[in-house]
Amino acid sequence: MKYTILAFSENNPGVLYRISDLFLKRNINIESLTVSETETLGISRFTIYVNVDERTINTLTKQLFRIIEVVDIYYFQDADILFKEIAFIKLKKVTSDKIQYLKTIVVNNNATIASEKTQIVIEKVGTEKEVDALVKDLRTFGIAEFIRSGRIAIKK
Numbered sequence: 001m002k003y004t005i006l007a008f009s010e011n012n013p014g015v016l017y018r019i020s021d022l023f024l025k026r027n028i029n030i031e032s033l034t035v036s037e038t039e040t041l042g043i044s045r046f047t048i049y050v051n052v053d054e055r056t057i058n059t060l061t062k063q064l065f066r067i068i069e070v071v072d073i074y075y076f077q078d079a080d081i082l083f084k085e086i087a088f089i090k091l092k093k094v095t096s097d098k099i100q101y102l103k104t105i106v107v108n109n110n111a112t113i114a115s116e117k118t119q120i121v122i123e124k125v126g127t128e129k130e131v132d133a134l135v136k137d138l139r140t141f142g143i144a145e146f147i148r149s150g151r152i153a154i155k156k
Contacts, residue, residue, distance in 0.1 A: 002031070003057045003075045004083060004153045007046040008038065010069040018067050019046060026060070028052060032085070034150035043071065049151045076155065083153040087131045088114065089122045092142035102141060109134040119144060 009015050016035060023030050032049035052060065057075050065073050094102055106113055106122055111134055114123035124134050131148055 001053060001057075001077070002049065002051045003077060004081055004151065005046070005048040005050065005057075005061065005064070005073065005075045006153065006155075007048065007064055007070055008072040009044055009046065009067070010071065011037075011042050011044045012069050015044070015067070015069045016046075018069075019048075019064065022060070022063055022067070023048075023050070026056075028056070028060070032150035034152055036152070047151055047153050074155070076153070081153045081155055083127065083151050084125055085128060085131060085149045085151050087124045087134070087146070087148040089124070089135060089138055089143055090145040091120045091122070091138065092144045094120055094141055098141070102138075105134075105137045109137060 007019065009019075020030065020033070028050055030048055030050060032047070034047040036045050036047075037043075038045045050057070050060075061073050061075050064070055091102075102120070103113070109124065109130070110126065111122050111124040113120060115121040122134070122138065124131050126134075128151070135143070135146065
């Protein structure tokens, strides 16, 4: 089962290492990891997306809470949170006869064209499935470069 962990910690050097090392020692793959500031000065939010069983998520959160800088920790399934990621897809050369078809794909996927200067760059904010669907639709144009952020999430 997939879980999103929200861990709040003091913003100190080495916290990211200690948190990620816990997953390494337990041989758990982190599907997505995002770290950002919070509304509280000096506190960071770690959004960690993992695929583990319920027993493992309980053990993991208890062990994460033992890290001295961690001040709070929660875990959720997708139904309990709002979550998104952002992606940029840079396309190879798009011929003028295919530009209208491209714009239709972009609109149908609720994406935007972020840049048309030297190469077309598409921006998509959405769930992992929505980003994957757009990438699949754009493969016919040839993808020169693709980058996506990690998941960000907030409790409903």
